[in-house]
Amino acid sequence: xxxxxxxxxxxxxxxxxxxxxxxxxxxxxxxxxxxxxxxxxxxxxxxxxxxxxxxxxxxxxxxxxxxxxxxxxxxxxxxxxxxxxxxxxxxxxxxxxxxxxxxxxxxxxxxxxxxxxxxxxxxxxxxxxxxxxxxxxxxxxxxxxxxxxxxxxxxxxxxxxxxxxxxxxxxxxxxxxxxxxxxxxxxxxxxxxxxxxxxxxxxxxxxxxxxxxxxxxxxxxxxxxxxxxxxxxxxxxxxxxxxxxxxxxxxxxxxxxxxxxxxxxxxxxxxxxxxxxxxxxxxxxxxxxxxxxxxxxxxxxxxxxxxxxxxxxxxxxxxxxxxxxxxxxxxxxxxxxxxxxxxxxxxxxxxxxxxxxxxxxxxxxxxxxxxxxxxxxxxxxxxxxxxxxxxxxxxxxxxxxxxxxxxxxxxxxxxxxxxxxxxxxxxxxxxxxxxxxxxxxxxxxxxxxxxxxxxxxxxxxxxxxxxxxxxxxxxxxxxxxxxxxxxxxxxxxxxxxxxxx
Amino acid sequence: xxxxxxxxxxxxxxxxxxxxxxxxxxxxxxxxxxxxxxxxxxxxxxxxxxxxxxxxxxxxxxxxxxxxxxxxxxxxxxxxxxxxxxxxxxxxxxxxxxxxxxxxxxxxxxxxxxxxxxxxxxxxxxxxxxxxxxxxxxxxxxxxxxxxxxxxxxxxxxxxxxxxxxxxxxxxxxxxxxxxxxxxxxxxxxxxxxxxxxxxxxxxxxxxxxxxxxxxxxxxxxxxxxxxxxxxxxxxxxxxxxxxxxxxxxxxxxxxxxxxxxxxxxxxxxxxxxxxxxxxxxxxxxxxxxxxxxxxxxxxxxxxxxxxxxx
Numbered sequence: 001x002x003x004x005x006x007x008x009x010x011x012x013x014x015x016x017x018x019x020x021x022x023x024x025x026x027x028x029x030x031x032x033x034x035x036x037x038x039x040x041x042x043x044x045x046x047x048x049x050x051x052x053x054x055x056x057x058x059x060x061x062x063x064x065x066x067x068x069x070x071x072x073x074x075x076x077x078x079x080x081x082x083x084x085x086x087x088x089x090x091x092x093x094x095x096x097x098x099x100x101x102x103x104x105x106x107x108x109x110x111x112x113x114x115x116x117x118x119x120x121x122x123x124x125x126x127x128x129x130x131x132x133x134x135x136x137x138x139x140x141x142x143x144x145x146x147x148x149x150x151x152x153x154x155x156x157x158x159x160x161x162x163x164x165x166x167x168x169x170x171x172x173x174x175x176x177x178x179x180x181x182x183x184x185x186x187x188x189x190x191x192x193x194x195x196x197x198x199x200x201x202x203x204x205x206x207x208x209x210x211x212x213x214x215x216x217x218x219x220x221x222x223x224x225x226x227x228x229x230x231x232x233x234x235x236x237x238x239x240x241x242x243x244x245x246x247x248x249x250x251x252x253x254x255x256x257x258x259x260x261x262x263x264x265x266x267x268x269x270x271x272x273x274x275x276x277x278x279x280x281x282x283x284x285x286x287x288x289x290x291x292x293x294x295x296x297x298x299x300x301x302x303x304x305x306x307x308x309x310x311x312x313x314x315x316x317x318x319x320x321x322x323x324x325x326x327x328x329x330x331x332x333x334x335x336x337x338x339x340x341x342x343x344x345x346x347x348x349x350x351x352x353x354x355x356x357x358x359x360x361x362x363x364x365x366x367x368x369x370x371x372x373x374x375x376x377x378x379x380x381x382x383x384x385x386x387x388x389x390x391x392x393x394x395x396x397x398x399x400x401x402x403x404x405x406x407x408x409x410x411x412x413x414x415x416x417x418x419x420x421x422x423x424x425x426x427x428x429x430x431x432x433x434x435x436x437x438x439x440x441x442x443x444x445x446x447x448x449x450x451x452x453x454x455x456x457x458x459x460x461x462x463x464x465x466x467x468x469x470x471x472x473x474x475x476x477x478x479x480x481x482x483x484x485x486x487x488x489x490x491x492x493x494x495x496x497x498x499x500x501x
Numbered sequence: 502x503x504x505x506x507x508x509x510x511x512x513x514x515x516x517x518x519x520x521x522x523x524x525x526x527x528x529x530x531x532x533x534x535x536x537x538x539x540x541x542x543x544x545x546x547x548x549x550x551x552x553x554x555x556x557x558x559x560x561x562x563x564x565x566x567x568x569x570x571x572x573x574x575x576x577x578x579x580x581x582x583x584x585x586x587x588x589x590x591x592x593x594x595x596x597x598x599x600x601x602x603x604x605x606x607x608x609x610x611x612x613x614x615x616x617x618x619x620x621x622x623x624x625x626x627x628x629x630x631x632x633x634x635x636x637x638x639x640x641x642x643x644x645x646x647x648x649x650x651x652x653x654x655x656x657x658x659x660x661x662x663x664x665x666x667x668x669x670x671x672x673x674x675x676x677x678x679x680x681x682x683x684x685x686x687x688x689x690x691x692x693x694x695x696x697x698x699x700x701x702x703x704x705x706x707x708x709x710x711x712x713x714x715x716x717x718x719x720x721x722x723x724x725x726x727x728x729x730x731x732x733x734x735x736x737x738x739x740x741x742x743x744x745x746x747x748x749x750x751x752x753x754x755x756x757x758x759x760x761x762x763x764x765x766x767x768x769x770x771x772x773x774x775x776x777x778x779x780x781x782x783x784x785x786x787x788x789x790x791x792x793x794x795x796x797x798x799x800x801x802x803x804x805x806x807x808x809x810x811x812x
Binding site: 032033106107111126138389390394403404425428436447452458461 | 502503504505506507508511512515537538539540541542543544547548550551552554555558559561562565566569570631632633637638639640641642643645655657658659672677678679680683684686806807808811
């Protein structure tokens, strides 16, 4: 038979547990808005009666348990939702970066704008050529306007090119920056692992440290595709593809090494093979920097389209222009002059030739002759001779043939200059729209998973209030119990055995 | 599902910002007046807009070409009809002079008149549009017709009498083409050889010979032969005029078509590209209403909790 003091002890455990429960409710309420906080709950165990061996002791029959004790402060988390969140977050990271950047690229090459676009420059150029052909092929003013409009065209190309190349190198830098962020996170996660490990040796659960770690892993999942597994011992292993990035306390960092073109390649520390990653912001920047096909549209694809167009314009115009004759301005009227500059190259026999493949949107410009004098623009298909009976000054054949290029469809670039430009630009617009849609739907998915996570792990104030009240009542009841035992003891000690006193 | 305070707040915020986003995009559309501000707003429509814009550029260019062609042709037309008048009055003179009873004085006076008409033919042949000679073919900056010291008429430096000269035959085929439409070129010029003719019976030579004949007091039957030649010349000039008139008609038709095209293209482009302000305003009002409703609901949701009832 247990003593009355046992009752006091039971009441004490009740007080302690209720007090803890009140504190924990306080902790939950205090962290109701803390990012990454997972609600905690008390795992309360009841205490077994003092004596265990019932067979040996008849007096322990009907023994009452010893009250309650706090087993653990646990957190309520759903690993499946975490995994789902990270998978979706990787995709969202990818699409959001792509959507934002594609929108920017679109503003750079904005063909919908009427002020600074290749299509309007091209239209103005054709307009001035038509002026030259049909107004006065020998007029200096009109020739100057042809030269200036041609320059405006080439400069628009140059400007697009420069801005795109600038963006490309920006994305390259962003890759290095993202790698640095990934490395910081990896190091911090491994650090955190050490702290959690040390803390949990005592048998307690390192709830706050785990929250921090989960938050970091969430953040990491937006940057690169990862899979996270927790071993039975509770060690965390983070992998990218098949490569381990973090294994409990060990970290393998990423390294961004510039190649000969200055573009970073991503390696795992100590490895000679490039790391294959397939998602997250890092992949988005890589795709934007390297994408060169319709289904992976990045800067190189857009630049290549512009190059093709510039090349084709130079080739088509030069082919016609070089058969025409310049105006005799101090010298003789001559043919064989190019309108657009073509870089020279040397072939295998050591002979110089015009290398059209070397023309890019970046170096696209007028030939030195035409830049030097507007009279070197050829409008006539006959030599112009002021002393001849027919001076041919009004000959507009070549100028007219160049005007006709505007409506020509049999060009190496599909469907003519304007058509090609249109399809190249619509490609950018469509990709941008696609990225925006993907980013939006991915956002909805992530929000949904986040909701479900919140539903499991978030703090509900109502619930905490109910908890608080019930803990408060339990506390009062335990205190009352103490008073009851105290009174019993008072009866026993002060008023018992006083018969006749 | 367990609903937590955080969820409610998050969802509420998300919905609010979504509503705000809708309002911002409508407001942007309304203030720019454009529904399409970048390609990705609607790639398909944006493509059509670009196509219409290219068509507008092109038809504006063609229209300008047509108008330039019309100016050139109208200048030509007035010069050619002047030439016709010259021929008419030359013919009248010849008919009057084909009477043997007219005296030397009359014939001399007629010769002077014919001489002046002959020189006027030269002036007509050297007519200009702006700074350019219209009958010189590609020779636009130098007067195409000139008379050399022996009184021979030269066209672009070539003797017009020599109709076997291949260079002159080439000149007779000269044209000045304008691009007035898609794959459509049109000759807007009449060259000097077409105007005056070449060989023995070119207009200048006929008038010159007539002048000489009148001076030499030629007999009436010789003079009436000139009447026939002048009639031939006149019918030639009328044919040229008819040809010009045909070309002017055609160009005017084309110009009308471009004007209609431009209206249609502009209209279509605007339909795709521009904001229907009334509709946008209505949508904006709707969005505003939803936003306000969300705010009101929010004030009810966010505020109370169990705490408020535990007094």
